[in-house]
Amino acid sequence: MDEESSNNIPLQVQPDPTKRGTVCVFGTGDFGRSLGYKLVQCGYAVIFGSRNPKSSDLVPKGAEVLSHAEAAKKSSIIIIAIQREHYDFLVPFSDVLKGKVLVDVSNNLKIDQYPISNAEHLADLLPGTKVVKAFNTVSAWALQSGTLDASRQVYLCGDDTKAKESVMEIVRSLGLTPLDQGSLLAAKEIENYPLQLFPMWRLPCYICAGFTILVFLYCLIFEVFQPLATRQEDTSYVIMITIANRVFPIVSLILLALVYLPGILAAIIQLYRGTKYSRFPDWLDKWMLCRKQLGLVALAYAFLHAIYTLVMPIRYYVRWWVEFYLKAQIKSNGTNPFLNYYAWLSDSYVALGILGFFFYVVLGITSLPSVSNAVNWREFRFVQSKLGYLTLVLCTAHTLVYGGDRFIYGPFYRWYLPPAFVISLIIPCAVLVMKFILMLPCIDQRITRIRQGWERKTKS
Amino acid sequence: MDEESSNNIPLQVQPDPTKRGTVCVFGTGDFGRSLGYKLVQCGYAVIFGSRNPKSSDLVPKGAEVLSHAEAAKKSSIIIIAIQREHYDFLVPFSDVLKGKVLVDVSNNLKIDQYPISNAEHLADLLPGTKVVKAFNTVSAWALQSGTLDASRQVYLCGDDTKAKESVMEIVRSLGLTPLDQGSLLAAKEIENYPLQLFPMWRLPCYICAGFTILVFLYCLIFEVFQPLATRQEDTSYVIMITIANRVFPIVSLILLALVYLPGILAAIIQLYRGTKYSRFPDWLDKWMLCRKQLGLVALAYAFLHAIYTLVMPIRYYVRWWVEFYLKAQIKSNGTNPFLNYYAWLSDSYVALGILGFFFYVVLGITSLPSVSNAVNWREFRFVQSKLGYLTLVLCTAHTLVYGGDRFIYGPFYRWYLPPAFVISLIIPCAVLVMKFILMLPCIDQRITRIRQGWERKTKS
Amino acid sequence: MDEESSNNIPLQVQPDPTKRGTVCVFGTGDFGRSLGYKLVQCGYAVIFGSRNPKSSDLVPKGAEVLSHAEAAKKSSIIIIAIQREHYDFLVPFSDVLKGKVLVDVSNNLKIDQYPISNAEHLADLLPGTKVVKAFNTVSAWALQSGTLDASRQVYLCGDDTKAKESVMEIVRSLGLTPLDQGSLLAAKEIENYPLQLFPMWRLPCYICAGFTILVFLYCLIFEVFQPLATRQEDTSYVIMITIANRVFPIVSLILLALVYLPGILAAIIQLYRGTKYSRFPDWLDKWMLCRKQLGLVALAYAFLHAIYTLVMPIRYYVRWWVEFYLKAQIKSNGTNPFLNYYAWLSDSYVALGILGFFFYVVLGITSLPSVSNAVNWREFRFVQSKLGYLTLVLCTAHTLVYGGDRFIYGPFYRWYLPPAFVISLIIPCAVLVMKFILMLPCIDQRITRIRQGWERKTKS
Structure with missing residues (x-):
């Protein structure tokens, strides 16, 4: 609500999973789980895509775990919380992913590590998907603990306006402020941003x-x-x-x-x-x-x-x-x-x-x-x-x-x-x-x- | 113009009612009149909807008063400046209101007073209308006197993008800054916002x-x-x-x-x-x-x-x-x-x-x-x-x-x-x-x- | 990226003219050249429209110079960097300009100099074009030297949403922050803004x-x-x-x-x-x-x-x-x-x-x-x-x-x-x-x- 102060984490929101939609998360690493945890808290139905759907003890309570293909079918928005090096493994699923909104949340270790940004790389690998860069400037630890004292701004970019809108809606419902940065060309800058230190x-x-x-x-x-x-x-x-x-x-x-x-x-x-x-x-x-x-x-x-x-x-x-x-x-x-x-x-x-x-x-x-x-x-x-x-x-x-x-x-x-x-x-x-x-x-x-x-x- | 300072109330705007459109206001209470007054000042043609169109001495100069049904027909945007308890009386007009943009400006007396927000309640009562929550964070007294020293931000939400856009245009032309808060689910938070005291x-x-x-x-x-x-x-x-x-x-x-x-x-x-x-x-x-x-x-x-x-x-x-x-x-x-x-x-x-x-x-x-x-x-x-x-x-x-x-x-x-x-x-x-x-x-x-x-x- | 500080001029962007589109600039005055210079730096293909395409020694390196009609044909976005007094000379090109996005960057010398704003005047002269007011609040000298210490906000307005979007994309890629001010009616205020002194x-x-x-x-x-x-x-x-x-x-x-x-x-x-x-x-x-x-x-x-x-x-x-x-x-x-x-x-x-x-x-x-x-x-x-x-x-x-x-x-x-x-x-x-x-x-x-x-x- 309050765009600029850090005071308004919507703790009081009573989740109602029938109203908020379903979001799929690929990857059960730290960031994926933290984001999933927060999404469940804010009333989304969350489905994790995993290689090993049975070892599901890591995912937050209330979330479902399915195989990647099944999970992808259940939602139009898929958060790709895996590292750039493993993007290739998504290629076999390109049919299921066609037309879906893929949210790239990845970060690199160094500024300008790769010649093209992770998000553009993902879009190149999976033509027909709508890639949106988002959430990479937010800390997993802060997301999970609810203590987002720092900037609540989430920088977004993407070539598809509708896809961006739907991701912005998710950002807002987590109590964060989306900031549209334009087309996917801005992804490189967004990926460099959290690595800077004054x-x-x-x-x-x-x-x-x-x-x-x-x-x-x-x-x-x-x-x-x-x-x-x-x-x-x-x-x-x-x-x-x-x-x-x-x-x-x-x-x-x-x-x-x-x-x-x-x-x-x-x-x-x-x-x-x-x-x-x-x-x-x-x-x-x-x-x-x-x-x-x-x-x-x-x-x-x-x-x-x-x-x-x-x-x-x-x-x-x-x-x-x-x-x-x-x-x-x-x-x-x-x-x-x-x-x-x-x-x-x-x-x-x-x-x-x-x-x-x-x-x-x-x-x-x-x-x-x-x-x-x-x-x-x-x-x-x-x-x-x-x-x-x-x-x-x-x-x-x-x-x-x-x-x-x-x-x-x-x-x-x-x-x-x-x-x-x-x-x-x-x-x-x-x-x-x-x-x-x-x-x-x-x-x-x-x-x-x-x-x-x-x-x-x-x-x- | 100047988004952040409180200095730029467009007092100098020369209203030209042919350019700005027509806005209908239901309710001649304090907030309705204040908003109508301001809209007339900023060059809108304003039509009040009233049960008693003849006792029109209360509405601001330059505004018209008609019966609710007639007023609604003349404008695609209708500001609902009545209290939640009286929303039921709108139901008979549901045919006239179909397809119109309804702007819910209501506030409650307590935080979380009702299980669902006023705006969502309105949308449930009148299916087929496009409900936008707006203006509730602005003070009637400040609107009317032009001394909006505090935040000029108007929080908005609604499920229909076009409807939201048209309300945002009105907000901007009053010299205020619209802040899109996403879908109508955000209405509850927007309604709670002005009731908070640190x-x-x-x-x-x-x-x-x-x-x-x-x-x-x-x-x-x-x-x-x-x-x-x-x-x-x-x-x-x-x-x-x-x-x-x-x-x-x-x-x-x-x-x-x-x-x-x-x-x-x-x-x-x-x-x-x-x-x-x-x-x-x-x-x-x-x-x-x-x-x-x-x-x-x-x-x-x-x-x-x-x-x-x-x-x-x-x-x-x-x-x-x-x-x-x-x-x-x-x-x-x-x-x-x-x-x-x-x-x-x-x-x-x-x-x-x-x-x-x-x-x-x-x-x-x-x-x-x-x-x-x-x-x-x-x-x-x-x-x-x-x-x-x-x-x-x-x-x-x-x-x-x-x-x-x-x-x-x-x-x-x-x-x-x-x-x-x-x-x-x-x-x-x-x-x-x-x-x-x-x-x-x-x-x-x-x-x-x-x-x-x-x-x-x-x-x- | 960083919307509010003045620290993030994308000097490091490696221009790739195949990705960013082509932009046409009418007028080789100071502001036109400065903007063109900056656009070339940020990876756009820039074409200047000039009466005298051969005396092209004034335009920034990397930009092309053509006659007005030829230049206009090559791009869907045309920046009109000429003074209001000379707008009439555009009328003969109205056929070529039809359907194009015209960006009015002009400023006046006095507050409320003309009864209608420059941008509205341009739109009246050339029906069928999509006029967007933008960039007039930015200093040519600052644009050119890259030392935009002051506000990086670019106020925009226009009646066509798509046209506005495409101009906002350009604004963002120059490292500036676009601020949508609504329909073209806001142009007057935007034109008055840079003339104010406290x-x-x-x-x-x-x-x-x-x-x-x-x-x-x-x-x-x-x-x-x-x-x-x-x-x-x-x-x-x-x-x-x-x-x-x-x-x-x-x-x-x-x-x-x-x-x-x-x-x-x-x-x-x-x-x-x-x-x-x-x-x-x-x-x-x-x-x-x-x-x-x-x-x-x-x-x-x-x-x-x-x-x-x-x-x-x-x-x-x-x-x-x-x-x-x-x-x-x-x-x-x-x-x-x-x-x-x-x-x-x-x-x-x-x-x-x-x-x-x-x-x-x-x-x-x-x-x-x-x-x-x-x-x-x-x-x-x-x-x-x-x-x-x-x-x-x-x-x-x-x-x-x-x-x-x-x-x-x-x-x-x-x-x-x-x-x-x-x-x-x-x-x-x-x-x-x-x-x-x-x-x-x-x-x-x-x-x-x-x-x-x-x-x-x-x-x-």
Whole structure:
């Protein structure tokens, strides 16, 4: 009923096998039995086709077991729950199967394991049948235990509309949501789908891990090794929070800049080539496709930076230092004039950071699938491009003002190394400068014309 | 147009009754009139069927009123906006209604009020008609006022595809999204749907409320009654924040552990029974089905814990105490050496908490319907199982390290009672220990085999 | 495959032009070429129809160019990628086009530019063809570069089901999700869709900007100009955080109250008119339709208020003041007794704020499209009405208790102006009082009866 939540497993349905039809299942393996079990539960008459109809102790209670040929005769829908390697054994039954709806539920072990999909292979083997690919994206264990917390969507495809309709009816009556994916050509993609493990997240995660390790080591040298080597001071306690809270904002800012860099490179390539009708280099394509994921990783780090910062006054280290400082101040009877300019600087830096984080979060929310589906192309571009650059500007300014602060207080260079935040500014500033150049009217006009289809004629 | 947002009521549509067809509505009750009103607005010619066609002052402007028989003749689609109890009165018109599409919009007062659904009852009464269930999930008041902020989804079902298509066309032209739910057998579920009020949230909320009250009372004894009884000290001001911030993390941790406990119990039952093909006890089934909701309640409490903690330095109580402590320190001229080991401990405890909260939030985001629909089964299991246990480990470690802290400072036992956080550790630690045992290769192998369909033969 | 994420562009599809059919594209403009390019990539045989088949250097590699008539003969599906103004030129080919599926992809420059939609105009010009509106919501640039980060949904409509099916198949094979919008009458709305830029957000944003500026100026007078004029004190450094953190909560509370005010006004109007079957004034209609957006803007401001508050102890201004105060205290050797009552007040105020913010966030989450689609009308009303009023009560109480605090400490009136938060309480308190009156049994009963369709007869 409720298409999107995982709350509505129709446990309360009172099965009435006279109303739902009969479904035949070939194969008494795990998936076949689980599906059969669920079908019986939902009021279908289920008949298993088996080589050995007498050893029927494996099939769910309430299901019948017959030989393959007999079973096939009793139902117009046959679920083929056997592995691709054994499809050949169905060929002798091709007469009985003619005109029937065959539901291919098989999965492979590797992506693109075979040149043609299992479902198309089945259709080739048994001409005259109506093959529908379905159920392969559902877990047997979840089907059987009724705890389908994950997606309840069942991807379907097939060349025969009527056959697809009848399978969709079964899918719906199991409490799942059918999603028609078109003709049987889509079977390959449907078979690859359950084998994927966050394919688009891999590159962003590697990039993020790389930067995290680099920045962490840099900060470790700066904050722990240098004091240890020069002053024999053990400051290793800064690792858990102080260094972490240096790594998160730096990597976050770099990743945010990397989200906008490929767009700029693409514009430069198009300007140089004078056309948009030529493919980008492969690495740029891949980079552009994972921008959303890069941005979300950057947001995660920004979130951690925000909490690590807010937690500061609670830390023992900070409380101890405040106490120590106050005691020293009182002892020396010193007065500390209120610096108007410094109040401005400190507040600006904090406010810029908060606003940057706020727009970061807004960008994150609009990249939720249901939100980005609800906006049109123009609105999406407005949010992701205008708000995105605003976020980058705010975060870069936050770091610059923070830097201004640091220039005044504290020792700047240790072992001739600049503090890590200085390095973190390189890519964002470069991106902003290039973007600014590309926005100059003369260049912007040219890019717009190229993107509208104009081509520079070079007959050389 | 925009399927998912609530922004696009086609107010601007200029009705042109020659293009949209004619729709007949039986019944001039609230829902019938509201629907008629909306249909007229959207450009349909609407004819009401009434016993008393002359007293037509109730129907919306622009609609016609005729006798039932005459009205039925003018349209191929008839919306039956009368209550189930009066369906019998339609029987005399069965000749006129033959071949027509009847749209059943009725709702019941209770879940599963009748053995068969209203729509099926209607179809039984009037053979030869094409009954489509629709519109019952939409509010009359919202339809009429145009303020459909909630779901614009209209669930439909029916046995005749063409009839369904024509009703879906009407649904779309009212600015709503039709969702085909299959054959008329789905009508019962569609009729139950609008009567539900968060059925899956009830158990988790009761569990949460129970734990909250228990822990609150325990803390009240510990923090307010004991000081009052033994030292005549009024510390009741701790209720609003200090005690709340003790209740939230404790209940959150317990609930998080309760999310993972049923999975472990299920594994133990399967190991014991030697098969997965047997139903779990009912209580376990129910528990497993509400794990997502339990987890979200736990996340809500973790969120409150985070803010209550961050707000600490702003509290008057804390500020006063800091001031008092500093004054005392300065008076006594004491020095407080910086404890390297304590800085490590305090920072670790905070960092573990932040990371635990971070993964908590990630889990929460992936349980949003649109996000969990966008991942496949393998990815969902990875997030919910791997990341979920990581969160549990981090949060338990956070509490343990916090405990370490408390062991050193502060009075530990009052009235021989352990502090509340010690009690809160029982379930999470038990879950983690059991999970660790189940992950031992010899046991894990066996569970994997059972879940792949293997059964221990016990012929006794 | 994966309907909702933007991750699954089928780059890996190995085109096999023998399987996918032939598609004809009329028009070698930007959109035609981009679509053709993508179709070739996805394995279609593409034939462009051109006036000048020899100057074919513009079309994508792998596509053929023929004259319009020849091209049309080779395919049953013809994509009309030319502007509406040039549709007339198709009339001479009406014989060749008879029975073909024409896909209208055109867009206009303004909303409601023409009285009838482009697709209907095309269908009128060429009777005997099957016109399907599609692809107009997709960006040419995105199609061509493969970086469809935004919505992959393609809205379709058309009067011929078979024709629509075949276009949907093409849409799916390009890695996009077709969304059937019904008959060709929906074309107007589909053509308007890509031209919108957050139409429902405009009014709330203007309202919010207006209040923000007003409250900001008021606070500026109060906090900066008054001290400057009367005491020659430069307190301009409060602008970045102190004043911002006064503007955000005040505007947020007012906007939250404005979310619930129209519902109350509607009830009053209905009570006065004695019927619900009459249209509300236009301004009230518009106001009611943008309540969700108003609430989300209010949530954004509440979020900013929360972070601006939590950041307080980190600010230089606050740290300096704490230090100054402590030094003064120690010098004067004053003692500061712990005020039990003030600890209660301060903690209550903070706790009310946190709980208010928490329910605010819950409301925000339930208004995400995927979440609000997953709840029924009854559940949605429960959340938005019950929880919404709870939030309003909590936030108003938060402000009132904060006020209590201020009454005691600090100078209250400057230049005879009340502090800004006093003004911010007017609308919320008025809304709560009116709601309370409407909830009185006698009045509530009457409203309920009116909303169930009862009408007061006034024959005057």
